[in-house]
Amino acid sequence: MDVKIRLVLKHEDGRYLSWNPDRYLLSHKLSDARRFVSTEEISTFLTSSPYRPEEVGLSASEAHEPAVIGKCACGCGQEIVSGYEYIEADGEWFADTSCFLKFHDAKWRYAEAM
Numbered sequence: 001m002d003v004k005i006r007l008v009l010k011h012e013d014g015r016y017l018s019w020n021p022d023r024y025l026l027s028h029k030l031s032d033a034r035r036f037v038s039t040e041e042i043s044t045f046l047t048s049s050p051y052r053p054e055e056v057g058l059s060a061s062e063a064h065e066p067a068v069i070g071k072c073a074c075g076c077g078q079e080i081v082s083g084y085e086y087i088e089a090d091g092e093w094f095a096d097t098s099c100f101l102k103f104h105d106a107k108w109r110y111a112e113a114m
Contacts, residue, residue: 006035007042012083074099 008030009017015026016033027033036042070093072078078095080086087094094100101107 006037007039008033008035009042069093072099074103076102 011017011026013026015028016030018027018032019034036045067082068079069082070080072080072095073092074094076095076099078099080093080095087097087100089100092103094103
């Protein structure tokens with residue numbers, strides 16, 4: 001069986017860059033996403049596209065600078081940055097599992113019969 005890998009661009013709001021940006025720029029459906037064969041093709045598209053950030057009113061630094069939305073609730077100081085995956089519980093953000101456990105004063109233990 002021959003497997004073909006295709007890449008797509010996903011916006012930070014969860015929508016995909018459309019295969020027909022003149023009709024609609026972003027789509028919620030993966031089936032409507034523009035497909036790329038390689039990262040080089042994506043790079044070429046982004047440097048010459050009329051939809052690149054500079055063309056839609058963002059400076060290059062604004063387009064590539066991730067927004068810091070807060071700090072880890074455990075007190076470690078780790079910044080929580082938009083576009084990355086973290087743990088969220090009851091409105092609090094945690095950098096990783098160890099931070100979550102530290103905040104809740106919890107720990108991993110072996111289960112034993114009492």
